[in-house]
Amino acid sequence: MPDLSTNTGGIQSPNPFWLASAPPANSGRQIQRAFEAGWGGAVWKTLGVPIQNVSSRFAGHTIRGVQAAGFTNIELITDRPLETNLREIAETKRLFPKNPIIVSLMVETEAEWREIIKKSIDAGADGLELNFGCPHGMCERGMGSAVGQEPAVNERITGWAVKYSTVPVLVKLTPNVGNIVPHGLAARRGGAHGVSLINTIKSIIGVDIDRFIPLPRVGNLSTNGGYCGAAVKPIALHMVAALAREKEFGLPISGIGGISNWRDAVEFILLGSSTVQVATEVMLRGYNIVEDMTDGLQEYMRTHGFDRIDQMVGKAIPAYSEWGHLDMNYETVAKIDADKCIGCQLCVAACHDGAHQCIHPQQDTRVPHVDESECVGCNLCQIVCPVPECIIMTPVDNGHSPASWNEFANEGKPLRPKKGAH
Amino acid sequence: MNSHLPANRAETAFEDFKLPLLRDAAMVEANRCLFCSDAPCINACPTHIDIPQFIRKISTDNVHGSAKTIFESNILGMSCARVCPVEVLCVGACVYNEMEQPPIAIGKLQRYATDIAFAEGWKFFEAGTDTGKRVALIGSGPASLAAAHELRRLGHACTIFERKNTIGGLNASGVAPYKMKAERALQEADWVLSIGGIDVRTGVTVGEQVSLASLEQDFDAVFVGAGLGADSSLGIPGEDLAGVHGAVAWIEAMKLGTIDLSKVRHAVVIGGGNTAVDASRELRGLGVPSVTMVYRGVKDNMSGYAHEWSAAFSKGATAEWQAVVTACTGAGQVQHVQCVRVDTDKNPVVGTEFTLPADLVLMAIGQAKLGRVLEAMPGIRVDHGRIMVDEHGYTGRPGWYAGGDCTNGGKEVVNAAAEGKIAAHAIDAAVMGDMGDMGDMGNMRDKGTAARKIDRTGGTSHA
Numbered sequence: 001m002p003d004l005s006t007n008t009g010g011i012q013s014p015n016p017f018w019l020a021s022a023p024p025a026n027s028g029r030q031i032q033r034a035f036e037a038g039w040g041g042a043v044w045k046t047l048g049v050p051i052q053n054v055s056s057r058f059a060g061h062t063i064r065g066v067q068a069a070g071f072t073n074i075e076l077i078t079d080r081p082l083e084t085n086l087r088e089i090a091e092t093k094r095l096f097p098k099n100p101i102i103v104s105l106m107v108e109t110e111a112e113w114r115e116i117i118k119k120s121i122d123a124g125a126d127g128l129e130l131n132f133g134c135p136h137g138m139c140e141r142g143m144g145s146a147v148g149q150e151p152a153v154n155e156r157i158t159g160w161a162v163k164y165s166t167v168p169v170l171v172k173l174t175p176n177v178g179n180i181v182p183h184g185l186a187a188r189r190g191g192a193h194g195v196s197l198i199n200t201i202k203s204i205i206g207v208d209i210d211r212f213i214p215l216p217r218v219g220n221l222s223t224n225g226g227y228c229g230a231a232v233k234p235i236a237l238h239m240v241a242a243l244a245r246e247k248e249f250g251l252p253i254s255g256i257g258g259i260s261n262w263r264d265a266v267e268f269i270l271l272g273s274s275t276v277q278v279a280t281e282v283m284l285r286g287y288n289i290v291e292d293m294t295d296g297l298q299e300y301m302r303t304h305g306f307d308r309i310d311q312m313v314g315k316a317i318p319a320y321s322e323w324g325h326l327d328m329n330y331e332t333v334a335k336i337d338a339d340k341c342i343g344c345q346l347c348v349a350a351c352h353d354g355a356h357q358c359i360h361p362q363q364d365t366r367v368p369h370v371d372e373s374e375c376v377g378c379n380l381c382q383i384v385c386p387v388p389e390c391i392i393m394t395p396v397d398n399g400h401s402p403a404s405w406n407e408f409a410n411e412g413k414p415l416r417p418k419k420g421a422h
Numbered sequence: 423m424n425s426h427l428p429a430n431r432a433e434t435a436f437e438d439f440k441l442p443l444l445r446d447a448a449m450v451e452a453n454r455c456l457f458c459s460d461a462p463c464i465n466a467c468p469t470h471i472d473i474p475q476f477i478r479k480i481s482t483d484n485v486h487g488s489a490k491t492i493f494e495s496n497i498l499g500m501s502c503a504r505v506c507p508v509e510v511l512c513v514g515a516c517v518y519n520e521m522e523q524p525p526i527a528i529g530k531l532q533r534y535a536t537d538i539a540f541a542e543g544w545k546f547f548e549a550g551t552d553t554g555k556r557v558a559l560i561g562s563g564p565a566s567l568a569a570a571h572e573l574r575r576l577g578h579a580c581t582i583f584e585r586k587n588t589i590g591g592l593n594a595s596g597v598a599p600y601k602m603k604a605e606r607a608l609q610e611a612d613w614v615l616s617i618g619g620i621d622v623r624t625g626v627t628v629g630e631q632v633s634l635a636s637l638e639q640d641f642d643a644v645f646v647g648a649g650l651g652a653d654s655s656l657g658i659p660g661e662d663l664a665g666v667h668g669a670v671a672w673i674e675a676m677k678l679g680t681i682d683l684s685k686v687r688h689a690v691v692i693g694g695g696n697t698a699v700d701a702s703r704e705l706r707g708l709g710v711p712s713v714t715m716v717y718r719g720v721k722d723n724m725s726g727y728a729h730e731w732s733a734a735f736s737k738g739a740t741a742e743w744q745a746v747v748t749a750c751t752g753a754g755q756v757q758h759v760q761c762v763r764v765d766t767d768k769n770p771v772v773g774t775e776f777t778l779p780a781d782l783v784l785m786a787i788g789q790a791k792l793g794r795v796l797e798a799m800p801g802i803r804v805d806h807g808r809i810m811v812d813e814h815g816y817t818g819r820p821g822w823y824a825g826g827d828c829t830n831g832g833k834e835v836v837n838a839a840a841e842g843k844i845a846a847h848a849i850d851a852a853v854m855g856d857m858g859d860m861g862d863m864g865n866m867r868d869k870g871t872a873a874r875k876i877d878r879t880g881g882t883s884h885a
Contacts, residue, residue, distance in 0.1 A: 065453030
């Protein structure tokens with residue numbers, strides 16, 4: 001049986017699945033129920049000076065009938081008294097000593113950081129997560145993403161935390177920056193033991209088109225919120241990978257952003273995460289999703305020959321490269337399996353209207369014909385095809401040796417003739 | 423128009439067989455639709471409704487646009503949503519059938535959009551600029567209603583002659599009540615007529631109160647949408663006994679009036695078409711304990727739809743296959759039917775005679791064709807009572823067009839709606855002197871339907 005235990009910056013966890021700092025990790029009783037359900041760890045909802053929240057706070061982005069494929073919130077950090085949270089942290093640690101509790105923190109002055117770090121560690125925190133990411137409300141008070149967007153401030157505050165902490169410190173990074181790398185490096189310079197990313201993306205999730213008010217609506221006003229949920233996964237994967245492949249970085253990563261199932265988790269791990277954090281999918285479906293996450297991951301590891309998580313971490317990073325290194329002479333064409341084809345011709349519409357006009361309807365059959373001499377191998381037909389494995393992108397032996405654009409530009413290696421560029 | 427329907431009509435005993443979709447269910451179903459290119463469902467619909475487009479509009483909560491897409495192709499889209507045999511039309515063509523997944527519930531989605539359109543009182547169409555041309559329409563069923571509506575959009579004045587006192591044709595008097603009740607058909611007829619400029623004369627029989635010659639004189643064109651005539655009879659002994667009826671007449675009585683089935687224990691329905699199947703299921707639904715359909719062929723060869731027979735069977739109707747009724751017997755009131763088995767050539771097999779108890783017998787073996795009325799008109803061809811028309815509904819006699827059951831021998835409401843609309847465009851071309859299109863089927867079909875088709879048959883992007 002593969003071993004799911006992980007170590008992120010010195011924080012040991014029985015499995016890589018953590019609750020992210022969010023409503024599912026708001027209170028002791030919740031986190032205890034999550035641990036009972038099988039979650040490995042939890043990042044306690046951010047402690048600081050308790051705030052007051054608005055109503056409403058959440059909104060979903062429905063995509064083709066899939067409710068909350070994207071999600072937003074305008075909740076702030078914890079609204080509960082600090083003493084209550086600390087008491088429940090201690091109680092939860094007593095009940096679940098093997099499950100790490102990482103306490104998320106967000107305060108302003110060095111003195112405040114020192115005090116709240118001490119209290120958190122005294123309560124039993126196994127690690128700290130510095131919330132430099134919240135893109136709404138707190139940043140307007142000079143905290144959250146206001147810190148995460150300034151590498152110098154990030155480095156200074158990280159330095160305070162590391163100085164006062166006796167447990168590992170993770171810095172949670174905001175995606176609301178042009179390039180994530182300088183921010184990860186700032187956390188490293190500050191002495192962080194690891195980073196968590198991404199926090200939510202500054203966004204307006206929708207507009208009430210009858211009232212002319214953005215969403216979520218608070219009376220007659222709204223504000224920008226933090227976008228999250230399944231729809232943000234590609235952005236998060238890129239940012240995680242950008243740090244993981246950065247040679248000067250080298251810190252452990254706790255991946256966050258649209259993770260809804262074990263497959264998503266595997267992708268984050270393969271791109272460099274040693275743990276993954278989940279909030280939105282728990283908010284939408286509850287703690288019990290972790291059962292499928294753990295046994296799905298375990299079965300994946302078993303069938304792919306992995307005994308431990310660390311064997312998987314970053315496994316796909318070597319294959320993440322620049323466009324200039326891609327092999328221009330690698331060629332595929334679409335092949336349609338006539339036995340599987342149901343004749344919907346979505347591929348015809350997609351190819352004609354959205355790609356390179358090489359898939360044609362036929363007179364005597366609903367199965368379209370691919371003009372392989374024109375097919376550029378773009379994949380669009382395969383993406384729209386509703387039948388699994390009906391359209392296969394098939395490599396073509398075109399007789400050309402591999403050649404990247406850089407090799408063509410710098411060394412004059414020959415490229416195959418262009419297709420579909422009439 | 424429907425104020426004279428009695429409230430305690432027999433058909434009111436039935437509930438809808440297929441329940442309407444609520445919004446959430448409609449959204450889920452609409453989002454399943456693949457939005458096929460050159461979708462097979464469109465081609466399977468006689469009126470060529472742009473089905474993927476109307477379903478996509480449901481998925482975006484654009485119900486108004488959805489209903490407009492439906493009615494643009496088929497003004498009777500509300501009733502067709504309920505009465506169409508979608509299993510053998512659009513739904514039967516859905517590509518999901520090819521991948522062993524449930525096909526899209528197109529009929530239910532169409533009902534969703536069109537029911538909302540009716541509930542909201544939306545109107546989508548206006549009469550065209552008055553052309554000064556006048557068209558007479560014989561009959562007020564689906565074919566004539568569809569033709570008249572399209573003619574009004576084209577600006578021609580219309581007069582409908584209906585021999586009965588109720589308009590709507592079989593859509594009002596013949597549709598199985600678990601699919602649609604008469605008042606809904608009449609409501610739809612009123613909605614169609616609300617485009618204005620359609621003069622409806624009920625209780626007027628063409629050929630009696632109004633002569634064919636006068637129609638030809640007073641109007642620029644005539645559309646014959648007269649439907650079918652009385653139930654055919656078998657010509658067997660005992661047909662005149664009390665309790666022996668034509669099935670279509672009995673269904674009309676059940677839908678538009680009251681009937682007394684309290685003393686009926688055993689009903690026998692003769693025939694194997696959809697009228698026989700409907701009548702069997704309706705009799706069971708109205709509480710008749712024993713209902714037996716007697717059909718001369720084997721089950722697989724019945725003209726009634728298999729899915730309809732399974733529904734009737736599941737409601738308790740039974741059948742005697744490969745049997746014919748040779749006589750009805752009884753003293754004044756029918757009490758039994760005498761039957762005999764037949765072979766595959768439908769010849770009686772000696773020694774296989776049997777008797778069924780029957781205090782109600784319905785003959786569902788077809789209806790008289792009305793075409794003979796027109797046989798006297800030179801240029802109009804009538805074959806076994808069916809009026810022969812070309813693909814535009816043109817009879818061959820200038821000014822005379824026809825569609826619906828009187829030309830196709832008895833098909834679906836949607837066929838009548840399509841044929842009426844196509845004929846309307848042929849009439850328009852003729853009365854406006856634009857005869858150039860007459861020979862061009864494709865052209866007429868495009869005019870008669872709204873389904874927009876993007877031509878993706880072209881070549882590549884070759885320079």
